[in-house]
Amino acid sequence: MNGWEGIRAEVLRRIRARDWPPGALIPGEEALAEEFGVARATVNRALTALAEAGVIERKKRAGTRVAELPVRRARLEIPVIRLDVLGRGLAYDFKLLSDRLTPAPVPVTARLGLAEAQSLRYLETLHLAGGRPFVLETRWLNPAVLPTPAPDFAKVSANEWLVTHVSLVSGDIAFTAEPASPREAEVMGVAPGTALLVAERTTHGTGGPVTWVRLAHAPGHRVQMVF
């Protein structure tokens, strides 16, 4: 194992072996560079990677120490729903159930940072996997981000159109478990009250708030992450 990845591996090994226990100060870059016989920049590359991974904490002047409670980070890759379905080996299709301009409820405008009672585009899309309900997408979309003429969301799902056409800058996503509402039960063909995995996303772009979306997944859906 050579190069900066080799150094990263060796430093990680020493941390795991508790040569350098949690909280300990590890040797400076200069010292490590000499020990490994490389330039300081190479050690820096390795330590920077470990810091990004949360294994060590670095501060100027204070040095580098092993993280006390190594925060475990898991990465979630959020695919376009179509690709998610195809990736499971199932045929994809979707139905646009609702598309209208209507005053948004306060919780939605509040989360997006818009004026109360502003009219937003409301889209209800049922995504199908192998002909069966997969996800019910309930979306409030800021019409200001749409071009004129607006795209036809019956042809391209809003989910996919947004990814390729709007510059998404930041956002957050939250997962909850909720009982299926009567409407959800009817549309997805499950009993009311069935436990559904729900993802709520808020997205902001360069031109301001973009969309708030709620994805209610079919029973049994798993959101998988690796760390």
Add this chain to the structure above:
Amino acid sequence: MNGWEGIRAEVLRRIRARDWPPGALIPGEEALAEEFGVARATVNRALTALAEAGVIERKKRAGTRVAELPVRRARLEIPVIRLDVLGRGLAYDFKLLSDRLTPAPVPVTARLGLAEAQSLRYLETLHLAGGRPFVLETRWLNPAVLPTPAPDFAKVSANEWLVTHVSLVSGDIAFTAEPASPREAEVMGVAPGTALLVAERTTHGTGGPVTWVRLAHAPGHRVQMVF
């Protein structure tokens, strides 16, 4: 905006502005270095960061192109439950409900890659926030990773002991929504069938499989991530 972060920002701006649309080949590092008046290494730093973020795709000889469908990545920071609770401004406590060595069910041994019917340490821990049930932790723990004498999980929760004492190498986490089982309903004080957010984690360490754990969260729990 100076330095490699400034270059990253400018490249990102051009991608967002569709100066360089999805799929397009962007100028090589040498060309960009000359344009911005910096060394090639600085451009490389900026582009490496963008590649890690999934915005561009880089291949030797083939050059750098804008990602067609920018995969959105969200990062989940998995805290120790005690800190999660304290971070919500609530008092933390936990009760060890069960602790015994018993043959593990096949799905568990299979996921951990252990022989069937192997005896594992079974721990059932109820985590409390402000005196109310917060998470029911159901854990199967490979006794091979424990020191002798084994720690007293009635004093330190297994959740916390593992983070600080075992070298966790890799693992995965999955979220599902499930109806509360009769046992869960009883322990957590909810009606059977209530929708619970469940996290299942499998963890492997340097010394082999470590633990399989199921965390059933109290109703209303949100797992929040930022991207």
Add this chain to the structure above:
DNA sequence: CTTGGCATTATGTCTAGACATATTAGCCAA
């Protein structure tokens, strides 16, 4: 005793140049 400023020091970033490596396009031969 407290506060402000300053020197110290470890990390952060940058440069100019070099070599390594992967990949591709094109050429040549079977």
Add this chain to the structure above:
DNA sequence: TTGGCTAATATGTCTAGACATAATGCCAAG
């Protein structure tokens, strides 16, 4: 036409040295 070799090329990594920046701790002034 096809298969394989080769040369060209863009990214990946590294070096040695330099300056920038941010904490820290000490010291002096109040």
